[in-house]
Amino acid sequence: MKKNKGRVTLPSQQNFLKETKELMERWGADALRDSDGTKLDDELKRLDAAIYTTYFVARSHNEFAEQHPEEMQQLYLMSKYNTAADKELTISFLDGYFEEQVEADYIHDPKSWWEVIDRTTGKVVDPEFWEVKREENCLVITNAVPWHEYTVSFLSYMKWDPTQMYNHITNNWGNKPHEIPFDIRQPHSNQFIKEYLQKWLKENPDTDVVRFTTFFYHFTLIFNSLGKEKFVDWFGYGASVSVAALEAFAKEKGYRLRPEDIVDQGYYNSTFRTPSKAYLDYMDFIQRFVVSEIRELVDAVHGHDKEAMMFLGDNWIGAEPYGEYFRETGLDAVVGSVGDGTTLRMIADIPHVKYTEGRFLPYFFPDTFYEGNDPVVEAEENWLTARRALLRKPLDRIGYGGYLSLACKFPAFVDYVEKVTDEFRCIHDTIHHVKPYTGLKVAVLNAWGKLRTWQTHMVAHGKYYQQTYSYQGILEALSGSAVDVIFLSFDDVKESGIPEGVDVLINAGDAGTAFSGGENWLDESLTSKIREWVYKGGGLIGIGEPSACHHQGRFFQLADILGVDKELGFSLSTNKYFTESVHAHFITENMTAYDFGESKDNIYALKEDTDILKYSNGSVHLSSSPYGEGRGVYIAGLPYSHENTDLLIRALFYAANKESEYKVWHASNPHCEVHAYPDIKKYAIVNNSKETQVTLVYDGTGASCEVTLGPGELKWEDSANEG
């Protein structure tokens, strides 16, 4: 396809005009952005490019913030566990926290806003029996029960913006002032934020796009007393709390929250916790408030004929793009960081905005761009991983971050990005207006549903966790596969059943987590609706510990569908007869080696008609089971790989009873994929690997032919039929 231009954003910096122009030309960039630490000079701003300017709403204004310490962001924090050895117990509740980040809130009466809990019994200690010693930052319980453990949930002020704190400490910014975050819910802050934006908009006529980084409430990020990360939850509402918010909540929802509703035994309602009613109410309350405040800012931006873009991260709490109220923000665009196919889809699928933009890796930072290192390696991995998702749902723009001057020193990198940007534009221009062929519709079922679209099993954005990679592989596989994907909550199913058109439900996660579902599985309306649906022809894939909640002799509440359950030790007396694997099965037709990641032990087949596909170390790792007209499939874990993607897709077609459609549009080599666009009579064949691959390609007509693809090659073909 011919060379074209646009849809690419570059970072730039001062005194870098010539090189910027050259790279804009080669990469076809049509927008320039500043970064945290870089500014664009006027000459740059006069280039033929849209200018993005980073804008901080609730920090970076210490001149204001210092005058209103009572309007700082707040946090509910929980102390360490303290064991009473006596009736009197002194708790240094700030122990373990970073004194440069947090301080106790003594403005509001601790007796009203704090909670001391006997963690041995779970009971709240009457405030009559404890006193706070402010000078020593400690709390003394006077009627402790010896040998019980106690915690203090206390309200604190957060006096350092977590992102700036992270950058400051990581980059040794020394004396650079700590940016104080302030709370838009407070009167002075609210007024300041709005007035300042008006002023800024006037003073920045060259800015075309206001890149909000981000809005009001930072995800929860707390450091320890050594200035190292202590707690991080990319979804956490911890820093949205305040006395004003709690009062407003009570008024709006008709009941008061307890500190424990936020502190949650020290789990702080992590996204892995099955959310409580109170926490869901609180999220709803914050989202409504955040969205209405964003709307005012967006209206101001629009009033100056600029566009409003939201960065997906940092202070994004309450502004979740898949939230119920997001449409009402009026935002023009969302930009986010693309680490893989999943994060690409998380951005690309965002509804209600004019365009989405993905920031690709690597950042132009010295940790990658140093002499002797080849940044193309990371760039290629990032591109090949993300591209398959792009072929399902393209972003509207891509971009890069960091110091352009660093990238310039690596000509091979510049060449590679030139190729990437061209390929991106080609993909976008070809398919952005058409729906790709999908063989199946899949619903990922968990406690969060739509709100956490492409965001399951995530702790800190982009960070690896041993406990999650075996599940994250599911979304990564789906992100670039020829299936429709929706995210469904247990409540959705309880209220409305499984939506029309869904072929397969996936429930995946560790027992008790929001992703497996915990006590949701005790609700008969959930299990009954799923049983009926599968019985009548639906498919259920359970991964890890699906539907797990020990009750009435079962651990997996849908063991009857899955055909397997987990031995907890209670049924060791019952012989487990079924340990033989079947010889041939559709799901494993291509498999030679298996990788279930962290996997699960002690899974056994319940029924004679459970087909065991992989059994080792005394446990079933892969199996299928008939259930009425439908089917259940169990997988012990699914880390991402090309082979596991094929395994999952086969399992989906099998569960859906549509094996015959598996090869309609298909590449036989798991490193390759076919994406078909019947509406425009085109299809793309991609090699997702860095090696040359030979594959049979099935072209939708039933015919197949052998194709050879170079490393990472993408081939466009015209198709005869319309799929």
Place this chain on the structure above:
Amino acid sequence: MKKNKGRVTLPSQQNFLKETKELMERWGADALRDSDGTKLDDELKRLDAAIYTTYFVARSHNEFAEQHPEEMQQLYLMSKYNTAADKELTISFLDGYFEEQVEADYIHDPKSWWEVIDRTTGKVVDPEFWEVKREENCLVITNAVPWHEYTVSFLSYMKWDPTQMYNHITNNWGNKPHEIPFDIRQPHSNQFIKEYLQKWLKENPDTDVVRFTTFFYHFTLIFNSLGKEKFVDWFGYGASVSVAALEAFAKEKGYRLRPEDIVDQGYYNSTFRTPSKAYLDYMDFIQRFVVSEIRELVDAVHGHDKEAMMFLGDNWIGAEPYGEYFRETGLDAVVGSVGDGTTLRMIADIPHVKYTEGRFLPYFFPDTFYEGNDPVVEAEENWLTARRALLRKPLDRIGYGGYLSLACKFPAFVDYVEKVTDEFRCIHDTIHHVKPYTGLKVAVLNAWGKLRTWQTHMVAHGKYYQQTYSYQGILEALSGSAVDVIFLSFDDVKESGIPEGVDVLINAGDAGTAFSGGENWLDESLTSKIREWVYKGGGLIGIGEPSACHHQGRFFQLADILGVDKELGFSLSTNKYFTESVHAHFITENMTAYDFGESKDNIYALKEDTDILKYSNGSVHLSSSPYGEGRGVYIAGLPYSHENTDLLIRALFYAANKESEYKVWHASNPHCEVHAYPDIKKYAIVNNSKETQVTLVYDGTGASCEVTLGPGELKWEDSANEG
């Protein structure tokens, strides 16, 4: 030591006089026994030996049993799970059971004695809404909730004694009649049993010892429709139930049991289930009844100047030797099968009897005694494993089982047993009256306590389970170590605290099981008592998932003592800082390789002062932690090996804060051990391996010297001090 005689029992058989005499001479046997399938002839009975005769109380009398089918043993059984697809659901409740073993009880009204349970909700279905169709052995529910699962708990008759059934099927006994078990609680059976015994005692004047095999109620052993084992619980009270028993229970205890109290969601109150109050009451009820009935039989035996010996197994339910009423049986002896050190101690430690006897392996059966095989291999393993336990607490007698004629054909085996019997007598004669030196007192803490002395984590006697070997190694290690061992229940601790003199508590098991403790850990009186005790200097060793019950932000309720907890996914947002192992530690001083068996994942150190001793694959496998004056130690699993025995003993001394006493009496080589008997100023040095070993031996005075021991050698030494 000089050759001596006695304390050995041989099996014999008809027409085998000469060889029997010869072997009696060589092995120093002073007793002869028959077996299931062999009889002793008169000439044998006239030898200078005590005669043991196997006696079946509640089977082997079909001439009686067939006349009283209504007095057959009963069982509560649970059907499979059945999913309703409609309002009407038909359940073939016998599906999966062995029709030659069980049949439904239609004598008593199902509406009164059966229970239909909606397993989706846990609710009982009103009998008004179901009917039994007797001809078809099925039950029809008429108001089922579609897509709920249902089970039927039904009363059945057991028409084939499980042990005879097992032998019959295994050995293809063809037309041999099936022995019908009858219930001593029923009037005709009770009378028959007692009259028959009187008659038999008169007719068997040559019998010196009546070897009861065993009494009334067989442990639960149920076969499937193919005649294979379906359910086995060596501790199970399943076959002690009857309408008469349930009526008597209600009268004695003041409340009625539900079928579910016995069926227990299909777990049938396996020993891995934390026992319910109802089940404990039922056990108590059965034990009292069984013991009083045994007493009558024992009195009859004594009335004929014979001894009464109980076989530890088969129909032993209600006659548990560590039960509260066992003393009242008046039994003279218990004999049981010795598979290892644990089972040896289980027999040797039995209180209130005049003597104990262990049947050693291998049985003289063709599966071991066939041409080309060397039975000495198994005999040597059995002896070396059991001997270390014998050196702690000797049995009074040993014996063998099977066909003596088979053993005779293996001269090397005859030689080896000659050596074993001599060594056994030497050990017994030397130490049976003295208490060996012990460095520590250890209490194994679980839901069962004393009742299951040396019987934790056992499903079927002597059978390997992947889920249990990592815990059974603890008892096996302890069985032959220089420590006192007691078994303590949670109720013991709640009521009376930790007994005086205990140095270390061990809590070991998978979460939720009776051995870990499940919801017992929510009882603050348990955790508080242990915390206080450790804080003041006690030691706690947790193995696997100790004190596990998710509550108030902790999984391990004693995480504060253990210094570790398990990540369930809820606290992934909290950084886990402590992953570095300490360089040197008392516990791991000798360790070069580690084997935690099935081990546990996701264990993390909670506190800075937790010493991590072994960390791999993202998880702590071995650690210690200070707690006040005391210490906690965590071990991820402890399968039996000589090295793990040393590891456990070191962990015990460390937890007890008595490291300095570890080497008082000690062999530096983990394959060797020293057993000291200060009262008689002797000590034994043993090589527990089949290879020559060199070891430093510490002799109680602080001095040590190097000793070389041949394969399996036992050396007696005189000691200077009294320890």
